[in-house]
Amino acid sequence: MSKPLSLTGVERFFDKDDVIVSKTDTKGRITYANRTFLQVAGFREADILGQPHSIIRHPHMPRAVFKLLWDAIEAGGEIFGYVINRAKNGDHYWVYAHVTPSFDSAGRIIGYHSNRRVPNRAVIDDVIVPLYEIVLAEEARHKNGKEQLAAGYKLLIDQVSSHGLPYDELIAKLTVRAPLEATAA
Incomplete structure (x- = not known):
């Protein structure tokens, strides 16, 4: 190892x-x-x-x-x-x-x-780091790798979906404009 x-x-x-x-x-x-x-x-x-x-x-x-x-x-x-x-x-x-x-x-x-x-630094600081932190925390709450991945993935998809856009569209919109709050209107 x-x-x-x-x-x-x-x-x-x-x-x-x-x-x-x-x-x-x-x-x-x-x-x-x-x-x-x-x-x-x-x-x-x-x-x-x-x-x-x-x-x-x-x-x-x-x-x-x-x-x-x-x-x-x-x-x-x-x-x-x-x-x-x-x-x-x-x-x-x-x-x-x-x-x-x-x-x-x-x-x-x-x-x-x-x-x-x-x-885009604003996207990293304002959106990506907080999102990844909550997904990592969810993954860490589970005992085995399969459960970690399933729970983290569900949370990631739920978070992305809450903005009314599929993942690719949300990432593209974030990259062109900056922080998520400006895109969620």
């Missing part, structure tokens, strides 16, 4: 013109990482290729959000979302991610491609 995650509490930033890019196979193992990914995450290419993309998973990221992501891309769709990642040394960084499946000439999914950009 891998060693426990260490967290520094230090946030890393990248330039608004930079794009973090990675590709994975259908199992989520990294097959490509661009220079920006390597610099921000603090890995060497040789250390990251073949590793599960979850190597950068931050413990403050709800499992329910990843379920939403995987459900969308495994069905052949795309998804946008806000993600907090963990750098190799325990620092963290926020991204606005766009994840899509990659297809072969016969239309079969052969992997996944993710582009991450600098996120």
